[in-house]
Amino acid sequence: MSDEMDLVGLVVRLYPTPEQEEIIKQNIGNARFVWNNLLDAQNQMEALFQGTQYIPYPNYITFNRYLNIMKETYSFLEESESSSLQQVCRDLGKAYRKNRKEKRVGKPKYKSKKNPKDACRIQQNNNNIKIHKNTVKIPTIDEKIHYRTSKEYKKLLKENKINHVTLKYHNGIYSASFNTKIHKDIYKKTNEHVGIDLGMKTLATLSTGLKIANVDLTYVESMIKKYQKQMSRREPGSNRYYKSQKRYWNWVNTKNNKIKDAYHKFTHFLVKKYDLICMEDLNIEGMRKNGKLSTKLQRIAWGKILRLIKDKCRRHGKALQQVGRFFPSSQICHKCGYRYTNLKIGQEKWNCPNCHTVNDRDINAAINILNEGERLFNQL
Ligand SMILES: [Zn+2]
Structure with a gap:
């Protein structure tokens, strides 16, 4: 303390x-x-x-x-x-x-x-x-x-x-x-560094190999839809309408709380465990303009996580290093540095033609983000 x-x-x-x-x-x-x-x-x-x-x-x-x-x-x-x-x-x-x-x-x-x-x-x-x-x-x-x-x-x-x-x-x-x-209850220094690759299927992959799953909202979202439909069938202003609206709000709040809780736990874990956190520069502004809805929502989620990490890092005296978004983190073999340009979208594993390492796409990317982040951080 x-x-x-x-x-x-x-x-x-x-x-x-x-x-x-x-x-x-x-x-x-x-x-x-x-x-x-x-x-x-x-x-x-x-x-x-x-x-x-x-x-x-x-x-x-x-x-x-x-x-x-x-x-x-x-x-x-x-x-x-x-x-x-x-x-x-x-x-x-x-x-x-x-x-x-x-x-x-x-x-x-x-x-x-x-x-x-x-x-x-x-x-x-x-x-x-x-x-x-x-x-x-x-x-x-x-x-x-x-x-x-x-x-x-x-x-x-x-x-x-x-x-x-x-x-x-x-x-x-x-x-x-x-x-x-x-x-202020400040986290102790640990001398540990981490790289994070943010994804679609998994929320995040750490350079340590740990994968963080997305929050499972299937049930909550089905309930939100259910009461939304119910509301649309009922007379606005009526007692019955008011009842389904209340239930609808409750589920919307449950959803928001679940997400908030998961993000806080994740970022709390990161900032407590690591002194330097390296992740991609998200360029939120440019991201808003294009992409499918699911991609957009995921990017909003990343933006929220980034803000929480920034906040907690500042509060606890830890460092966040962002890596340029044009850095080809998934194409470089973290073992030998070979650049594999044949990597396809959605391909989860690849074999390095140079050193024959089998690379997990996300873990490899997270390690590269860590290395590049450390390099940039040490230039400061
Ligand atoms: Zn290699």
């Missing part, structure tokens, strides 16, 4: 009563309403004063001023926790700042109810956020909202100071993310 601290969001699932549900929805809705209206006000000012010096600077101070005027017109905003609306002003200011700093980040956009990131954030103030054994207290929502989470999270939530809480409603599920500082 080190003394370094890490900011994390501990997400727990909430089980609100119908009354509490209404208040949470109102708070999230108000945050969205304020965001969209602030954006509107700023756009109007920009259009009105185009080319002059009178355009209000899009930052927290400006937006807070707009907010105070809005509050006079829209009395329902008083029902929101006030820090959550100020947070919107801060977030929007930040979004504009990001747009100025990085050209590829677009201007802030209007928010829709359907956006899974739709949320509201409430600040800790004089202990107004409290965590008990089975309930949490969140200002303006209620004193006692039921929640469930792991023992580990409960312990962390009890022991550490909560900075703020973010409430979310997505796919029929209410959740709260408690922002807190916890001790």
Whole structure:
């Protein structure tokens, strides 16, 4: 255990009563309403004063001023926790700042109810956020909202100071993310390196020969399809429709959780066990443009894994080395360096004409990625 601290969001699932549900929805809705209206006000000012010096600077101070005027017109905003609306002003200011700093980040956009990131954030103030054994207290929502989470999270939530809480409603599920500082638990150095070949049939093959299978989603996907069909047969808005929609959402959530869980386990294993992780440069941007749906989905999966590895490497002081995607990792014999250009798509094994090694396509590629990754890493 080190003394370094890490900011994390501990997400727990909430089980609100119908009354509490209404208040949470109102708070999230108000945050969205304020965001969209602030954006509107700023756009109007920009259009009105185009080319002059009178355009209000899009930052927290400006937006807070707009907010105070809005509050006079829209009395329902008083029902929101006030820090959550100020947070919107801060977030929007930040979004504009990001747009100025990085050209590829677009201007802030209007928010829709359907956006899974739709949320509201409430600040800790004089202990107004409290965590008990089975309930949490969140200002303006209620004193006692039921929640469930792991023992580990409960312990962390009890022991550490909560900075703020973010409430979310997505796919029929209410959740709260408690922002807190916890001790960084850094993985030890192992002096081990690994190369990873990402594939279609198997998710990943390691240079050690270990193959990681794709998450088996056959059953979950069949259930999703089943309830999707059921929904399409039922009258939208009816009780029966609502019932199948609930089941459908549950299965969608199960699927997402299964994937998330598998990726976290895999990347956790990698970063814990290896100090240097070498993998192909995925060029996600270029990949989006072409390919079949299955290929596209697999690439999205790789992108997620890559992000998790990057994140965990940074957190634990380990290294990720990417290898150029034009590096012919599957064609080179890792034993003698002979380049075998006759390798066919889908061919799983090949015999090296030079040294007669029988190469497993994926393991051979992973070893080559490791060697090339080490070479590039040592050049730095
Ligand atoms: Zn060879």
